[in-house]
Amino acid sequence: MTEEDGRAPAAVVFDALGLDHERAFADSAERRASPDWLLERLAPGIRVLDVGSGTGRPTAHTLAGAGDRVLGLDVSPVMVDPAARQVPGAEFRLADIRDTPLAEASFDAVCAYFSLLQMSRAEQAAVVAKPARVVRIGGLVAPATVPLDVADAECVFMGQPTRVTGFGAEAFTGLVTGAGLTVLAEECSRYTPDLPGAMPEPRLFLHARRPDQPPEGR
Template identity: 65%
Template structure:
C-alpha cells in the first residue's frame, strides 16, 4: 500500500468515528495519569506538539487548560474541526505530521498518543527520530501505543477498517532509545473502549526525555 493510499484510509476511518472516538476512550485513567506526569514536569507556558490530536480531548484540552502553547496535528478533517471547536485555546492543523515543517529544538514536549499505528515500522521509527529532533534538549516525549508484534494487519477498529502495524513493548522501547530518548517511566494496562464494537486491547505508555546530545545521523 502506498503512502497516498494509506493516508486517505487513515483519515476516512477517523472521519467516520469523529466524536465517538473521544467517548470511547474518555475512561482511560492511564492516559490521564500520563498527562499528569507530563504536566508535573513542564515549565509554565511550555510549547507542546500533539501528534494525532484527534478531537482535542483530553490531551490538548488538558495541556492548554494548564497554560501551555499547544499545536495539534491530525490527518482527519473531521477530528480537526471538532478539536478546533472544543479546544479554542490550542491551535490545530489538518495534515500528515510527516509533511509539516518543524524546526529542530522548537518544542518543550511532544505527545504521541496512539497515532503511529497506521504507519509501517520504518515510518514509525523515522517519525520518532524526527520528533526527538524537534524537542529541546531534555524535552519530554510521551509515546502511547498498542504493543503488539504485528505488521500490516487488516483489522476492524470500532467498526472501521484499518491496517495496523505495531511493535512489541521491548521493541518500541528500543526504537525510543535508539532515537535519542531516555525512557523514564512506563505503564502497561488493558483497556476496553466504551463502544459496542470494541474489544479489550493492551496499552503501553512510555514517558521519555530527550538526551542532551543525540548521535550524528539519528
C-alpha cells in the same frame, strides 16, 4: 495513502469515527494521566506538539487548560474541526507529521498517543525520530501505542475496516531509545473501550527525555 482518494489510511478511518472515538476512550485513566505527568515536570507556558491530536480531548484540553501553548496535528478534518471548537486555546492543523516541517528544538514536549498504527514500521521509526529532534534538550516525549507485533494486519476498529502495523513492547521501547531518547517511565496496561462487545486491549505508555548529550556514536 489510500488508493481511492490519496488520503492517509488513518484519515479515512477517523473521518468515519468522529466524536464517537472520543466517547469510546474517554475513561482511559492512563491517557489522562500522561499529560499530567508532563505538567508536573515542566514549567507553565511550555510549547507542546500533540501528534494525532484527534478531537482535542483529553490531551490538548488538559495542556492548554494549564496555560501551555499546544499545536495539534491530525490527518482527519472530521477530528480537527471539533478540536478547534472544543479547545479554542490550542492551535490545530490538518497535517501529516510525516511531511510537516518543524524546526529543531522548537518544542518543550511532544505527545503521540496511538497515532502511528496505520503507518508502516519504517514510517513509525521516522516519526518517532522526529520528536527526538524537534523537542529541546531536556524536553520530554510521551509516545503511546498498542504493543502488538503485527505488520499490515487486517482488522476492524470501531466498525471500520483498516490495516494496522505495530511493535511489541520491547521493540517499541527500543525504537524510542534508538532515536536518542532516554526512557524515564514505562507503563503497560489493558483498557476496554466503551463499546458494545469491546474486548480489553493492551496499551504501552512511555515517558522519555531528550538527554543533554547525544548517545555514543550518534
